[in-house]
């Protein structure tokens with residue numbers, strides 16, 4: 182705290198000469214009075230600066246930020262200034278700490294030094310599409326050269342969405358699983374309980390083989406089946422797979438609007454291709470739920486389908502209902518298929534539900550806290566395993582792409598260039614080994 186206070190006071194000359202506007206964010210109740218004074222002074226003295234903004238996040242966490250926003254919105258509902266159903270992504274974003282940055286509220290690039298591969302509860306909502314850069318360099322050594330390297334890495338990334346701006350509780354199969362794991366060089370007591378997958382790369386896999394996109398998705402479906410079987414064999418308790426995002430859906434709709442407005446040949450062609458891909462993925466999801474019923478039954482998998490149901494075709498809604506109903510007594514492990522899902526959508530749903538409770542006088546805004554908000558997220562069905570221990574993204578991109586934002590606060594991240602249809606047993610073992618070699622701290626730093 183003393184260091185932070187000095188950091189603010191000793192850099193005042195820099196803030197003044199470089200026209201930096203300073204914001205200090207985080208839970209003010211946790212700050213010592215002298216730090217509070219330094220923060221207020223710096224904010225006041227730099228309030229007319231506009232060259233660039235500097236947010237110092239102290240006693241901050243991404244979840245705290247979201248809970249604050251949700252409380253503020255719930256208070257507005259209580260005061261009849263707002264209806265719960267009017268809460269949307271931009272409204273929620275407008276109440277986050279980074280709102281002071283206006284159009285630059287979400288980091289384009291998030292750099293983490295010293296070798297850990299996780300977000301550690303920093304800017305969760307805001308990182309939906311941030312490019313992530315991890316380096317083993319320790320922070321005091323992070324200088325000009327390394328910064329340039331990070332920026333070059335950033336510039337080389339393909340930013341498709343730039344415009345959007347514990348220990349295992351194993352059952353009776355323990356011995357068999359332990360043997361299987363040891364055979365693969367894995368340790369039973371260090372297995373992740375919940376693994377989340379961003380199954381990216383089906384299209385590129387197909388293109389590389391001269392196949393059609395539906396054939397790529399088909400191969401992706403087979404890869405998922407294999408992962409579901411392996412996860413059961415290895416005693417993993419929960420899998421969440423990202424099969425289609427709300428943004429993927431919106432992308433195709435945006436093109437469609439363009440098509441209607443301009444009747445423009447190229448967009449007509451692109452829109453048709455996109456719609457074809459949406460239909461193809463929806464058909465795959467329908468089949469994936471129906472054709473994997475044997476895997477679900479044999480392995481005691483309880484299935485959940487999450488995401489915006491209004492976007493799902495009736496046949497997929499029907500397949501989802503059936504899979505959920507038929508597996509509802511299973512408890513060996515849980516599988517969430519996230520389709521037409523996004524992390525921000527999930528948080529907004531939770532916030533709306535809480536605001537409705539406030540409206541119905543069942544809750545006071547100030548009672549909203551992290552565990553209450555988490556209890557209204559899609560992953561709440563996983564109980565104690567709601568947050569992924571390990572999040573795997575295939576096909577080379579280094580970002581979360583709006584998947585499980587709240588839940589990934591302390592997830593270990595694993596990125597691989599392998600395209601999803603090629604992600605098989607060997608690569609899964611490699612990811613699990615990487616996970617087992619990580620030191621997890623959940624913010625509890627060794628002093």
Ligand SMILES: CC(C)=CCC/C(C)=C/CC/C(C)=C/COP(=O)(O)OP(=O)(O)O
Pocket residue numbers: 310340341342379380381383398401402403405423424425426428429462465466469578580582
């Ligand atoms: C087996 C199976 C059912 C597969 C479904 C295939 C499919 C469409 C997966 C999409 C996964 C996803 C939402 C990736 C995010 O990348 P993005 O492209 O949405 O985000 P980005 O532009 O930030 O990379």
